[in-house]
Structures are given as structure tokens and as C-alpha cells.
């Protein structure tokens with residue numbers, strides 16, 4: 041997806057700064073250019089398309105030596121043309137025209153907003169680029185209805201009984217999704233029949249496609265949208281966070297990329313000319329409201345949104361409110377998280393717009409926010425009778441599922457009795473059209489994915505750093521470490537950086553840009569370590585996370601399920617480790633009990649021979665950290681003293697401004713104590729750093745191994761050394777994966793844990 045913008049049906053890729061610069065240059069002699077004839081250059085931006093800081097731009101391309109010229113057309117509107125200096129533009133053909141409001145000017149041009157309407161061409165998605173503005177504005181000009189080309193079911197036998205549009209089956213084939221996941225196999229036949237579905241299934245089990253495929257199938261089988269007017273909204277997907285919403289858009293993109301493209305000679309997806317057959321828009325917080333407004337005004341078949349921003353837009357856009365009333369599909373993804381997220385009122389308001397009875401009430405005293413904001417819309421539009429509602433989550437309590445069924449059979453209670461939880465309240469607001477919504481509960485026994493291997497290390501709080509360090513070295517791989525507080529992350533990051541472990545923080549107090557960057561780095565480093573708060577616990581579909589470490593235990597079973605669900609996704613192996621201090625033991629028992637576990641987790645085997653050296657390194661890293669703080673404080677104090685003295689026009693003893701290797705309050709000048717401002721000196725700091733460097737260069741050798749005589753000792757490592765088959769960093773350690781460790785020792789009755797051996801050699 042790129043930052044092209046569409047105005048009056050023509051697309052342009054843009055970069056605000058460049059265009060501004062070029063406008064300044066526009067006094068040069070110029071010739072006009074078509075947008076697609078220009079030399080667009082990709083700009084390096086974050087590859088984590090799920091979150092971005094570029095105003096929703098998924099890809100940015102830039103131009104040099106091109107400006108924009110405005111001309112008035114016969115209707116008095118400003119028409120902009122791309123122009124280039126004569127030397128560069130020679131031979132280029134007639135101008136590319138786009139219509140802009142005067143008020144939009146250059147800012148508006150550069151301001152494409154989140155645009156998931158598939159107008160991008162670079163990655164083979166369908167594009168508006170070849171459609172002239174006039175064509176886009178032709179009245180009642182509908183795209184031709186394409187016949188569904190039959191799909192050979194032998195190519196995807198496992199999907200043959202699921203009546204999806206054949207185009208989607210081609211997409212699934214291209215993506216290598218040979219088998220539907222369980223939740224897809226169970227829910228799709230129901231949703232494709234028009235039923236309402238509540239789906240509960242383990243993390244990473246493909247719930248996004250479970251609710252998206254019926255929407256796409258419906259749209260592909262519906263008459264294509266008219267080119268002349270704003271697209272009627274067909275589906276609304278509500279997500280709790282911006283990251284999740286954009287990830288859902290990514291998911292849809294992946295399917296649509298194959299579904300809506302033709303193939304080139306080499307069988308690669310190629311862009312199709314014309315407006316997108318299906319357009320997907322996103323409306324999420326954190327981006328400019330102006331941009332979001334444009335997306336909505338342009339119209340989309342599917343809107344993926346977070347409730348807060350969407351409700352803001354609905355309040356000022358009657359057409360959008362009417363669109364919500366006319367929805368064919370309403371999806372609530374991660375319903376339980378949505379409640380936690382503090383946008384309950386907005387979510388509730390949006391959901392109420394889809395209710396059939398809202399608006400039938402009369403009376404000026406009605407202070408219902410929905411009624412007030414959308415009174416006209418409610419009066420003039422009936423909510424669609426055949427709307428389908430899909431509610432999906434990995435954690436939706438059984439009680440709630442039962443209540444939902446019972447409540448629906450009994451019909452919503454008048455005056456709404458105060459319900460037990462906000463989530464129940466929400467579910468009570470959902471106006472399922474289905475007499476008996478299909479509830480599919482595939483939540484696994486024990487809460488987490490069956491093939492996830494879990495283990496724990498019991499240790500005192502002070503040793504958690506050591507065992508984390510050991511684990512990261514012993515089991516290299518992409519590891520997500522969950523820490524209970526932002527302060528905890530701030531303590532661990534510098535420590536592990538000193539130990540040369542590739543660690544990246546992720547928490548809510550980081551700037552969005554930095555969060556993005558860190559996620560990118562984590563994704564691109566095979567042994568990267570993301571140290572995060574629960575901000576990373578839900579929904580993030582980062583490929584190949586090998587391990588999740590619960591450095592601090594989560595407070596709820598749901599949080600444990602979602603955190604652990606960042607690994608072992610889509611049938612990949614995965615491993616979750618709990619670092620459990622004695623004071624957390626009670627909490628851990630309660631946690632495991634509420635997950636329905638009757639067994640303690642197995643202990644992780646620790647090769648204790650490595651620990652003393654790791655401990656030394658850690659100790660040095662801690663001292664360096666402390667010394668660094670001391671030096672920082674010393675500099676700060678010295679600067680303060682200097683500045684204050686200067687301000688007061690005082691002379692100060694130069695000794696007081698110099699560094700010292702001596703301790704503070706050391707006796708000087710005939711036994712008198714003089715307060716020194718210098719704490720640990722920078723010399724001491726560099727000595728410590730040198731010492732750590734040496735330690736980091738020393739090999740870490742298992743017990744019974746002789747690094748000097750690799751053919752001797754009780755364990756011979758010469759073959760590993762010759763063939764490079766041994767452990768990367770721990771000489772003599774096995775190279776097995778963490779999940780292999782707990783293959784056979786899984787589970788023993790709760791509370792029967794044997795006394796653990798003292799693992800740390802003092």
C-alpha cells in the first residue's frame with residue numbers, strides 16, 4: 041500500500057516535503073507528465089505495516105524534479121498537473137489531471153490518509169490509476185458483473201465442502217492455506233448460510249479469516265459497486281486497538297491481492313485496471329481525523345475500525361451513520377479486550393445503531409447519545425433485517441456464551457437490567473437477527489494451544505535476570521518477554537544491552553515511531569528479544585515467535601492465554617516459560633487452576649555449570665549500570681553547580697568541578713571531610729566495561745568439557761567443533777529446542793512438585 045492519493049478518480053503517489061519543495065521550484069520551465077510516467081522511488085519506511093506513523097501510509101514513494109501546476113477548468117475548479125523541468129520532461133505526453141478543492145492545495149494533495157482501497161499498483165493490487173476522472177464520474181456506470189469462474193476442487197479438497205466464492209479459493213491456494221483451521225471449518229458453513237456466529241478459538245487459529253471470508257465471498261457475489269457514488273458500506277469490523285485493526289487490513293490485503301489480481305506471464309499477481317472490486321478502509325485512532333474523514337467519504341465496502349475514532353466520525357457524518365444502519369455484516373473482534381479498552385460507550389453507541397428497534401422510540405426527551413447524534417438517520421433508515429453478526433475471541437467465558445443464547449431466546453429485557461459485566465452488557469446490546477446464533481466454542485482445554493509447550497523455573501526474584509539470561513543464551517530464537525511494569529522493562533533493557541543481547545522494549549510510554557521500529561527490529565532478528573508489557577499480549581501476529589517468557593506472571597488467566605498465544609501460532613511449535621518467585625507461587629496456583637489445570641508445569645532443565653559465569657557477567661553489567669547512573673548524576677551536579685555559580689557571579693574551587701577516583705566524603709585536608717560531588721569516576725566505569733568485555737569474550741563451557749583439550753574430558757566436543765554442529769554460545773550444551781525439553785516430562789499432579797535442586801553454584 042502506498043501513499044498515493046485519489047482525488048476525482050485519479051491517483052497520485054506523494055510525499056509532502058518533496059512536493060512542497062517542488063512547488064517552490066515550479067518557476068522552472070516545465071512540461072506536463074502523467075502520474076504513472078514519473079520516476080517514483082520507494083522511500084524506506086517501517087515494514088511493520090500493522091502499525092505506522094506515517095499517517096496510515098503503508099509505503100511511500102517520492103519524486104524529484106517534479107512540481108504541480110494548477111489550472112481552472114470550465115466548472116471553475118482547480119485542476120492540478122504534474123510538471124517537470126524541460127530537460128527531464130522532454131518528450132513526455134499530455135498532463136495528468138486531478139481535481140482538487142482550492143482549500144486542499146498542496147497539503148491536501150500530500151494528505152492521502154489511510155488508504156486501503158487497493159489503489160496501489162506496486163504489489164499487484166487493483167488500481168484506480170488507469171481510470172480517467174471522467175470515467176469515475178459517469179452516472180450509473182457500473183462495473184460489469186463477472187461470472188464466477190469454477191474452481192477445481194481437487195486442488196483444495198479440504199475446502200471443497202465450504203461454498204466460498206471460487207476467487208477466494210484461488211487465493212487460499214496461492215497462500216498455501218491447504219486446510220481450513222478448525223474454527224474456519226466449523227464457522228464458515230454457518231456464516232455462509234447467513235447465520236450469526238459467536239466463535240471462540242485458541243490464539244493463532246485463523247479467526248480473522250473465519251469472519252472475513254464470508255464477507256469477501258458475499259461481496260464477490262454481489263453486483264459490483266457503482267462508480268458514480270460513494271460506496272455503500274457492507275461490513276464493519278470493530279477491533280480494540282489500532283495495531284489489531286491494521287493487522288486485519290493486512291490480512292484482507294493478502295487475500296485480496298491474489299483474489300483480485302490477474303496473473304502476468306510468470307504467474308505472478310498483476311494489477312487489474314479500474315476501480316477496486318472490493319475496497320477496504322480503516323478508521324483508527326492516532327491518525328489525523330481529516331484523513332480518516334476522507335477515507336470514509338470516499339466510501340469502502342469494508343471498514344475496519346476502532347470504536348473511539350469511528351464514533352467521532354459518525355457524529356458528524358450522517359451518511360456514515362446511515363451506512364452503519366445498512367450494514368450486512370457486523371464483526372466484533374476480541375470482544376473482551378474491547379471492553380477493557382475504555383471505549384465501551386462508543387462501542388455501545390455504534391452497536392446500537394445496528395439495532396432494529398432504535399429510532400422507533402419517539403419523544404424530544406430522549407437523551408440517548410445515539411438518538412441525539414443520528415436522529416435524522418434513525419428516523420429515515422431502518423436497520424437491515426438480514427445483517428449478520430460475528431463475535432470472535434480467544435477468550436469468551438462459557439457463562440457468557442450460555443447467557444447469550446438464553447438471553448436471545450427470551451428476547452432482550454426492557455429497561456435493561458444491570459448485567460454482571462460490561463461484556464455481557466455489550467452482548468446484550470447485539471441485535472442478533474438469528475433466532476439462535478451459532479456459538480462455536482473451540483477453546484482448548486487448559487486455555488492455551490495444545491501444541492504449546494510450557495515450563496517454569498522457580499527462583500527468587502533476584503535470580504530472575506540470571507535465569508532469563510541463561511534461557512536466552514541456551515535457547516536462541518525469537519523471544520517475547522512479558523514484564524509486569526514499564527519500570528521493569530527500563531531496568532532490564534540496559535542490562536541486557538550491556539550483555540550484548542539484542543533486546544528491544546515495547547510499552548505504552550514509547551513513541552509510536554519507536555514502537556514500530558522496535559517491532560521491525562524484533563521481526564527481522566532471528567534471536568531478537570522483545571521485552572514488553574501486556575500491550576503486546578493480544579492479537580499481534582508476529583511470525584515465528586519461538587518463545588514467550590512470563591518474567592512476571594500475568595494477573596488473569598485470559599492475559600496468560602493471550603500472552604502465551606504470541607507463540608505456537610498457526611500450528612508452529614512454541615514454548616512458554618514462567619519465571620516464578622516463591623511469593624508468586626500462590627498466584628501461579630490460582631492462575632493454573634483457573635485455566636483448569638490439574639498439574640504443575642514441568643521445571644525447565646538448567647545446566648547449572650554455566651550459571652557461575654553468567655552470574656559474574658550479570659554482576660558486572662549491574663555495576664556498570666550503577667556506575668553509569670553515578671557518572672550521569674555527577675555530571676549533572678557539576679553542571680548545576682557551575683551554572684549556579686556563574687549566575688551568582690561566584691568563584692568556586694576548581695577541585696569541586698573535577699572528577700575524582702575517591703569516594704564521596706573521603707577525608708582530605710588534614711582529616712577534614714569535604715563533600716565531593718564526584719561519585720564513581722568515568723575511569724572506574726571504563727575499567728568495569730573493559731572487565732565485562734573480557735568476560736563476554738571468555739567461552740562458556742559446560743561441566744565435564746575441556747575447551748583446551750576438545751578430544752578429552754568426560755564429554756568430547758571435537759566433532760561438534762569440526763562440523764560446527766555444537767551450540768552457538770554454550771560450549772558442550774545440546775542444541776535441542778526448548779519445546780523438546782518438556783516433551784516427556786509434562787505434567788504431574790498439582791502441588792506435588794519435588795524439592796528442586798539448588799541450581800546456582802555460588
Ligand SMILES: Nc1ncnc2c1ncn2[C@@H]1O[C@H](COP(=O)(O)OP(=O)(O)OP(=O)(O)O)[C@@H](O)[C@H]1O
Nearest residue numbers: 217219220221243244245246247248434579581610
Ligand atoms: N487455513 C489456514 N491455513 C494456514 N494458515 C492460516 C490459515 N488461516 C489463517 N492462517 C494464518 O494463521 C495466522 C494466525 O491467524 P489469526 O491472526 O487470524 O489468528 P487469531 O485466531 O485471530 O489469533 P489471536 O487470537 O491471537 O488474535 C495468520 O498468520 C494467518 O495468516
